[in-house]
Amino acid sequence: MIEVRNLTKHYEFGNVTALKGINLSFEGGKFYVISGASGSGKTTFLNLLSGIDRPTKGNVIVDGVDLHSLREKELRRYRLENFGIVFQFFYLVPYLTGLENVLLPMRYSKKIENPEERARELLKLVNAEHLADKLPEHMSGGEMQRIAIARALANRPKYLFADEPTANLDWENKVRIWELLWKIRKEERVTVIVATHERDFFRFGDIVITLRDGEVHEVKDGARKA
Numbered sequence: 001m002i003e004v005r006n007l008t009k010h011y012e013f014g015n016v017t018a019l020k021g022i023n024l025s026f027e028g029g030k031f032y033v034i035s036g037a038s039g040s041g042k043t044t045f046l047n048l049l050s051g052i053d054r055p056t057k058g059n060v061i062v063d064g065v066d067l068h069s070l071r072e073k074e075l076r077r078y079r080l081e082n083f084g085i086v087f088q089f090f091y092l093v094p095y096l097t098g099l100e101n102v103l104l105p106m107r108y109s110k111k112i113e114n115p116e117e118r119a120r121e122l123l124k125l126v127n128a129e130h131l132a133d134k135l136p137e138h139m140s141g142g143e144m145q146r147i148a149i150a151r152a153l154a155n156r157p158k159y160l161f162a163d164e165p166t167a168n169l170d171w172e173n174k175v176r177i178w179e180l181l182w183k184i185r186k187e188e189r190v191t192v193i194v195a196t197h198e199r200d201f202f203r204f205g206d207i208v209i210t211l212r213d214g215e216v217h218e219v220k221d222g223a224r225k226a
């Protein structure tokens with residue numbers, strides 16, 4: 001469970017308060033969609049939840065751990081072991097193959113006993129076994145994102161964060177990736193938190209949180225069941 005208390009982010013540059021004291025909780029095992037117009041604070045929020053960035057004020061408490069009270073090194077280790085993160089632009093390592101990209105987080109964490117077996121299992125899960133030996137430059141956008149999702153799951157995270165994971169894909173691949181995230185939530189028993197402005201996919205959320213101008217505007221049940 002993640003508890004968010006009075007979470008505030010002020011950017012000195014431009015003198016913008018991007019998040020204005022957010023209070024929310026995220027229950028384990030659910031699928032959350034964070035929606036809102038461009039500039040409403042989705043990316044800022046996700047970056048504070050996932051420990052990519054630090055808040056100006058407030059707390060993010062993950063299963064009892066006050067994330068931002070951790071020092072840089074502890075935070076990095078905590079993230080590596082508990083969080084998976086997926087980005088809009090995939091960020092695969094360009095000189096590593098699909099398989100090697102998925103192996104990478106396991107090499108750092110040493111949390112997984114048999115990394116190669118885990119990596120192959122994940123490639124299968126995301127339907128990308130045929131990409132094991134390919135470099136990212138020879139993959140399509142949808143393929144790169146599937147590898148990125150497999151990589152994010154490598155260390156068996158409790159939480160999977162994704163920021164606009166389908167913004168750069170064509171319609172068919174958007175749908176495939178959302179269906180995949182949905183399946184993963186069940187099969188990997190991970191809590192999924194996805195930021196998107198794409199209305200077509202709000203229905204995937206058990207809970208849809210809408211931000212407006214740095215505040216929580218609405219918290220609603222999503223449409224998708226089972």
Ligand SMILES: Nc1ncnc2c1ncn2[C@@H]1O[C@H](COP(=O)(O)OP(=O)(O)OP(=O)(O)O)[C@@H](O)[C@H]1O
Nearest residue numbers: 011013014016018037038039040041042043044197
């Ligand atoms: N690094 C930064 N420095 C200064 N201001 C920033 C920074 N990042 C975001 N902002 C500002 O904070 C506000 C929220 O931005 P954020 O990127 O969180 O919105 P968003 O909802 O993710 O938007 P989008 O849908 O366009 O991705 C905006 O006013 C933005 O200009």
Ligand SMILES: [Mg+2]
Nearest residue numbers: 042043044164
């Ligand atoms: Mg954003």
